[in-house]
Amino acid sequence: MLMHYSENTANPLFKNADIAVDLFFILSGFVLMHSYRKKLLLGLSAREYIRKRIIRLYPMFAISMAIGIPALLIAGAAGLADYPLRAMIVASLNNLLFIPYLGDHGVGNFVGAAAQFPVERFTVGEIFPANPSAWSLFFEMIASVALLVLVRLQKRDLIRIIVGSAFLLLATGALLGWEHKGAVPMFFGAGWGTHNFFVGFIRVAYGFTMGVLVYLLHEKPLPQPFGGVLSGILRNDIALYVLLAVLVACPFGIKGLFPMAVIFIVAPLMVYRGASIAPSGRVGAQFAHFLGWLSYPVYCLHFPIGRLVFIYFPHSQQHPVQTIAISVALTIVVSVIATKLIEEPVRTYLTRKFASRKREGLKKAGSVV
Template sequence: MHSSRAFITLDALRGIAALAVITWHGGRLFGDDGPVFTAAILAVDLFFILSGFVLTHAYAQRLNANLGVAAFVRMRLIRLYPLYLLGFLIAGLAVALRLYADMTEGSTALGIAAVLNALMLPNPADGSPPFLFQFNFPAWSLFFELIANLAFALFGARLSLKQLAIFVGLLAVALIAVTVRYQSFDLGASWRTFDGGLARAMFGFFAGVLLYRLRDKFAFTGRIQSNTMVLALGAITLATFLPRAALGDWRPPTELKLVFAMALYPALILIAARYEPSARLLPICSWLGIASYAAYVLHVPMHSLGGVVAKLSVGVWLEEYAPMSGLFFILVIGFSAWAADKYWDRPIRAFLNQRLAPAANKQASGAQA
């Protein structure tokens, strides 16, 4: 396997996908005409495939050697939990301010949801819609990501290429089945579509695993430095989320989203893994990768907190100033992601790695995924 642990172009694609998700969940901050990207929900499927690809690169050999399942899961929690916790705390503050503004008291159900969500576990099926994570609903994908990670550690990393291909094929059938059942691809955030979220995560993650194994098998591992290709791949990725400005009122059918998630994104990632930016473009691509996870896990809590603070302090809704409020929101999230990574996530992970990660595993604990 290739010795370099960094896939800078893939990091950039992850950042572009995070931007699409922010505009999707930002909703009317960007205007009342509809979402900025009409297929932004597919960013999550891109995340899953990227995760499978990168984690195979970082951990497969070690899981087949001497890295235990418990140690691997501990590393993944150290990687994901600090920023998740920050998002939960921001969301909790927004909920507390909203309760204060309405002069109402919290409920037992809200308290149970708070405890479970703080532990990165889904809350009971309450509310409408019954989100798995009431305090930060995009966290559903992190929950399913951890399930896929556990399956990878338990058996996925040890499958032969043929076994892995069959497994991914079965997962593809499962994903198609749930998509047909719900006649939708927007699956996973609520209890009603729990099976759909699991199918999306498992297929995406293990498709990424298979991509890496095929890349390694057929020696498709050489790196080519090309800013032109990196920019083109970034533009193609952004275009797959289908910008409304170019498409008007047309909305992509579920079948097209399925094709993107199952065929286009794997091909895109396989190609993007071969290209790297030069020194001129490297800082931007690296920053997109660094900021992507923080932006994803913080943007909904910050949207909630910003909205309630604006209403309580000056009596306005942020949506009244769209689309300028949306552009400002992106800038705030970008800066917050950088600050959270530098002053919160990295120090906490360094501390946890020093105290909790086994000495033999410390080198891999910083792998980005």
């Protein structure tokens, strides 16, 4: 959120925050294995599983689109988007169906309506124009479907997928870096736009499968002395928070070597170690629960809300700190309200609506196992 809000200011924050998406893919593979592995192996149908994933992801995404579509139209009216009306309609209809829009139009994000922002600096080809952050949710849904196969694979097969996708990720990272910077640095921040859309499949294939493998490995201790060193560095949840903050706040990419080290080494180890760490007391548990509860709505809502704040705040360019602070505060407030009053009741209703005795019986059987 802070990376996006500050990207067009004089002092962008958290330049390496996009690696959090790769951490998210790994964590997602781990969490879905934890939540659904036994149920799928016990007979939970593919249709019911996918229905559960849609019920989990879509309501908040729909809320974000209800804000994001008007925000995109307003951006166009303010001269901060070069989408023709027809393209906006087609893109929005596609996105509402969770289908990417592969276009070549651009948007000036988080610059304010009064700013003279050159068209050549527009962000071009966002596959979810009304809510650009939703690109990773599309690939998350693809990965959710892939879990139906991954859950039944042996470790050696998972390793083959990880090695193959890692090689492709390195190759595309080198090609994209060469294309954008004229040298051969590594660029891993792909998948969000038309010009790098297909790299997103490689990115999620590596991260999600790695999360599945980490889940299968996490109950076995790492070999000494490596396991002891990892446990010594990440002693508790506070150390995990600090490490994550350091990773995203690091201002140096070192020609792609820093994100490469995080994606292929640090992030998997963080998930592996984090699975064995309990929260620090009652307060730590409540804090972790709150962050987990708030993270998805904030991720969904921050982009469209920030767009509106930057457009309507009269001095967004002269006072970017105030604009960012307003955007953050409004995002958190709307996230809490939307989750409590809309998203959670809707998910509860949909879950009850599509529940059946057979599914309830399966749930009880799974709890016994």
